[in-house]
Structures are given as C-alpha cells and as structure tokens.
Amino acid sequence: MNPLTEKQIRTSFVNATRGEASRAVLPDLGAIDWDRLEYLGWRDPKAPLNAYVVLELDEAPRALMLRAPEPGGRRRQAMCAWCEDIVAVDTVGLHVARRAGAPGRRGDTIGTLLCTDFACSAHVRRRPTRAEASTDADRERFVAHRIAGLRERSMRFVAEVCRTR
Incomplete structure (x- = not known):
C-alpha cells in the first residue's frame, strides 16, 4: 500500500460526512509499515464502536467508516471474509x-465479518503449514495467492459500499 497523509485519508472517506471524517482519530501514520499492508484499518480509541478502513481502489485511496462490534462483547468463532484466515477465528466480528x-x-x-484487530495483512503472510504448502516455492506462491485474495475481497467490499444504485 502506498503511504498516505492525514489529509489524503480525511478527504478519501466515501461514507462519512466531512465532520465525521475530521473527528476521526487517526493512527500514527509515521509508525506504519506501509509495504506490508493491503489496507489500513483501526478502531477509534475515543469511540471504540467506530472503526475505519482505508485502501486503494482504482488507484485512489478510499476510506470507510465502519460500525465495529462492541469490545468485550459476546464472541463466536468465525472466519474473516477478507483474509479468510482459519487460525485467527476468535477475533472476528x-x-x-x-x-x-x-x-x-x-x-x-452493508456488513461483513472482519478481524477486529485489522491484522489481515499479517494473517495472509503467516507461514503456511506443510499441509497448505510443502516446498518453499509452494509456500511463496501460497502466500502470494492469499495476499491477492485479501486485496480482491477488500476492494470488492469497498466498491460495493461506493455503489450508489
């Protein structure tokens, strides 16, 4: 993902008012390893039911304001619709x-099941088990396939949010 500035993020919201976008508490953008992200996601520490996701769609940043599940609420095991990780299933909401x-x-x-910690980029980069891929070359292809899948599914969700008809 290309590094983004605060201004780029705030002006890229597609489903928030200008006021909502200006009140969003952004993460420390200087501390982010942008090369290892397919999207940037975070929860607002001042309003934990507010969550945000930013990714590139059609070569431009698109930011979404999301309603997140209540922290500490009742949890069920589920698979994230974006990273489809089968290991981290208890941190999905x-x-x-x-x-x-x-x-x-x-x-x-529109809703979807997502990792509540927005760690999908790390999940898709997890080392595959021997059952998933047996050789180093297979592992590299497997991880590349998971990364491409995360990009495609997350962009499809943002495109669906942007669709106005």
Missing part, C-alpha cells in the same frame, strides 16, 4: 458500513 451517497443517507448499510 461483524463490521457494518453505511453506503456512500444517497443510499447511505437513506440508511442503507
């Missing part, structure tokens, strides 16, 4: 995004 444009102003939303 339903995140809901208001749609962009007129549908969002009418209250239309």
Whole structure:
C-alpha cells in the first residue's frame, strides 16, 4: 500500500460526512509499515464502536467508516471474509458500513465479518503449514495467492459500499 497523509485519508472517506471524517482519530501514520499492508484499518480509541478502513481502489485511496462490534462483547468463532484466515477465528466480528451517497443517507448499510484487530495483512503472510504448502516455492506462491485474495475481497467490499444504485 502506498503511504498516505492525514489529509489524503480525511478527504478519501466515501461514507462519512466531512465532520465525521475530521473527528476521526487517526493512527500514527509515521509508525506504519506501509509495504506490508493491503489496507489500513483501526478502531477509534475515543469511540471504540467506530472503526475505519482505508485502501486503494482504482488507484485512489478510499476510506470507510465502519460500525465495529462492541469490545468485550459476546464472541463466536468465525472466519474473516477478507483474509479468510482459519487460525485467527476468535477475533472476528461483524463490521457494518453505511453506503456512500444517497443510499447511505437513506440508511442503507452493508456488513461483513472482519478481524477486529485489522491484522489481515499479517494473517495472509503467516507461514503456511506443510499441509497448505510443502516446498518453499509452494509456500511463496501460497502466500502470494492469499495476499491477492485479501486485496480482491477488500476492494470488492469497498466498491460495493461506493455503489450508489
């Protein structure tokens, strides 16, 4: 992922008002290893039910404001729809995004199961087990396939939020 500035992130929100975007508490952008991310995701420490995701779609940053599950709430094991990691299944929760444009102003939303710590980029880079890939070359291809899948599924969700008809 290309490094982003605070201004780029705040102006790239597709489903938040200008006020909501300006009030979003951003992470320390200087401490982020952008080369190892397919998307940037975080929870607002001041409002833990607010979560945010930024990724590149059509070569431009697109940011989403999400409604996150309650911290410490009842959890069920589930698989993240973006990274599809089969190991980290107890840190997954339903995140809901208001749609962009007129549908969002009418209250239309879309939800997906996501890792609550937004660690999908790390999950897809986890070393495959021998059952998943037996040789080093197979492991590299397997990880590359998981990374491509994460990019495709996350971009598809953002595109669906942006769809206004």
